[in-house]
Amino acid sequence: MHSDVPSQLPSISAAGVSLHPMRLVLLGAPGVGKGTQAQMLAGQYGARQLSTGDLFRTVMAAPDHELSNAMREAKAAIMRGQLVADQIVIDLVREKIQHVRRTRGGFLLDGFPRTTVQADTLAEFLHEWQIELDGVVSYELDTDVIIQRLSARRTCRHCKVTYHLEFMPPCRPGRCDECAGELYQRSDDNPAAIRVRMENYEARTRPLADYYDKRELLIRVDASGAPREVFERTQQALAPRLRY
Template sequence: MPAKKLARPLLFLGPPGAGKGTQARAVAAHFGVPQISTGDMFRDHVARSSALGRQAKAVMERGELVSDDIVSGMVAERIRRPDCAGGFLLDGFPRTVPQAERLETLLAEAGFPGPLAVNLEVSYTSLIRRLTGRRTCAVCGEIYNIYERPPQQEGRCDRDAGELTERADDREDVVRERLNEYERKTKPLIEFYRHRKALVGVNGDESPEALTGRLIQLLEKAA
């Protein structure tokens, strides 16, 4: 078991493809806290073809963001579960300043302090390669990249030989729209958390392993 816990709820900022999900999983495992991923929740609903899933799928395939009411309602329910009592990570929320303001209310109502935001800074060229090259195992969810981390056998997962699939929102035209959407709506969050002295910036162009190590060291010092 880890010797330290997170001092406050943690969230990752950065554009699509910055590695927020990868780092959230690694940091959550190290500190023994849950990773609350809106992306995972959306994909679960899409896979089950629920009413929310059908709505979310249509929105994500257009490269747009799901409504605040849907997302904040999901988060409000999730952070009140018992496994969040010792801390948690938010992955994919908030994405706008109004969502960040809503999150402060949700956290206060649930008895948590304000979050610490970690901003993963990645170049535009790297983001395009990461996203358009991303492939996901249909069986275990392992993520590959045909440019930077290809599987040993083309189109098949190294772990279980599952088929590697491309997400609809990883097509290049959708990727560019997602990045434009980030610039318009999500990037102002950096200033929001900087103003509250609750922002830490890190170089997201590093290897995932190096970045994880640096994040853990930083967060343990803050604990």
């Protein structure tokens, strides 16, 4: 039987085993623990975490001469207090994926795409580079559980590090482990504000979830329980999609 030459060579893990580079989009409301899962997935599969939030923070911290055109435009918009235009976000993500592609690595997209228009653009440039997404993992949790979780969140006034009274408590109650600053509960972590945020998130994200469901890429993962349990669930859900 004729077999096509793979468009990309598989990456090689430290053990010398051929490993399919994992390419995922992550979806999940604030409070579901998506950031923690992204870190665990990146560690386990050697994929690069591409979070638009982190990207913007890097752009703001770097000197202008180290920035690409898209990055400079993003920085200028943020400094003017404006939203970064869709096209600039797309250019930034495209640059990052291109870089990962050169190293034949995998990636975890977090915060992009946010709209079906962005999803179409992503599909276009991945197609152009003969890259396929392995899946779109949607972390799902009841609003009531999210409220419980966020109600237990405490933030350091000084260095902004966050703690969780149950899952990640500080060593000394009320004090930050990093800088001994005072821990407080953010005013937007109250139940009414969280409910509004969740409804907005749902309304914004539903079309995107439907978009990927139609393309048989959507993987819903129950985000209840400890981070380790959620991670195991994620791995089980991904196993049939990863071609080693």
